[in-house]
Structure formats: structure tokens, C-alpha cells
Amino acid sequence: MHDSHSPLLGGPKRIEQIFDPQHILCRDDLLWVLHYVQKKVAQKDPALLELPKPRLMRNFQYFGEAAVLLLSRSSAQGLDNERIRVCLLEAMHGLFQSGENEAAPPSNDYS
Known part of the structure; x- marks a missing residue:
């Protein structure tokens, strides 16, 4: 596995970069977050x-949605940055502290 996927490399700094609205998400960012959550x-x-x-189920829902979005795109250029960012933030809920953690709106409610 490529070193950039390691959850130990970058840690909180990488997470903050990924959730910075000015940062353009790439495929590697998605893979890194999915791997980080999987390791946790x-x-x-x-x-x-x-x-x-219920919160764990919501985390899992967004983890799966991010994975499907990643698989359904041939390149990161077609990704909707805001939608992906929300999925990743929700999938990581509870694993890091951020002011944005509670601000991400859910896309749909399966409850």
C-alpha cells in the first residue's frame, strides 16, 4: 500500500487539509480517509x-457512500468536492475533533 494511505502519516494535519473547503479533493484523499476509518x-x-x-450506522452509511462514489468515478475531476467532503466528514464522525464535525448536513435520512 502506498505510504500516503497510512493513517499514521499526516494524521490530524492531513484530516484538516482534506476538510479545508479550499483544498481540491483527489482520489488519494478519499483512499486515505477510507483506510484511516477502516484501521480505526x-x-x-x-x-x-x-x-x-444510530450514529455508528450513520458513519457506516457515509463510509459506504464515499466508497461507492470513489468506485463510480474514473477520475477525481468528476467528483463533487462538497458532497465527497460531507461523506468523509460523516464517516469519520467521532474519530477527530473539529468545529466542522457537527456542521456537515446529512444528505438523506435512512432512519
Whole structure:
């Protein structure tokens, strides 16, 4: 796996860069976040274990949506930056502290 996907490289700085509205998202950003979340789940991160089940389901919903959006695009040029950013932010809910964490609007409610 490419080093830029490692959740240990960049950490909070990389997360803040990805969620900066001025930053143009690329395919590597999506892969990095998906890998970061996957590693946190595999490690049974205490921050995730403290989330209520409905919130965990919402995280999973957005994780899956980001993965599908990534797979459905042949290049990052076609990605809707704001939509992808919302999916990534919601998928990472509870794994980092940010003022934007609660500001991301849900796209749809499956509850």
C-alpha cells in the first residue's frame, strides 16, 4: 500500500487539509480517509465504541457512500468536492475533533 494511505502519516494535519473547503479533493484523499476509518474500526478505537448505535450506522452509511462514489468515478475531476467532503466528514464522525464535525448536513435520512 502506498505510504500516503497510512493513517499514521499526516494524521490530524492531513484530516484538516482534506476538510479545508479550499483544498481540491483527489482520489488519494478519499483512499486515505477510507483506510484511516477502516484501521480505526479494526483497532476497535475507543472513540468509536462510545458512539451510539444510530450514529455508528450513520458513519457506516457515509463510509459506504464515499466508497461507492470513489468506485463510480474514473477520475477525481468528476467528483463533487462538497458532497465527497460531507461523506468523509460523516464517516469519520467521532474519530477527530473539529468545529466542522457537527456542521456537515446529512444528505438523506435512512432512519
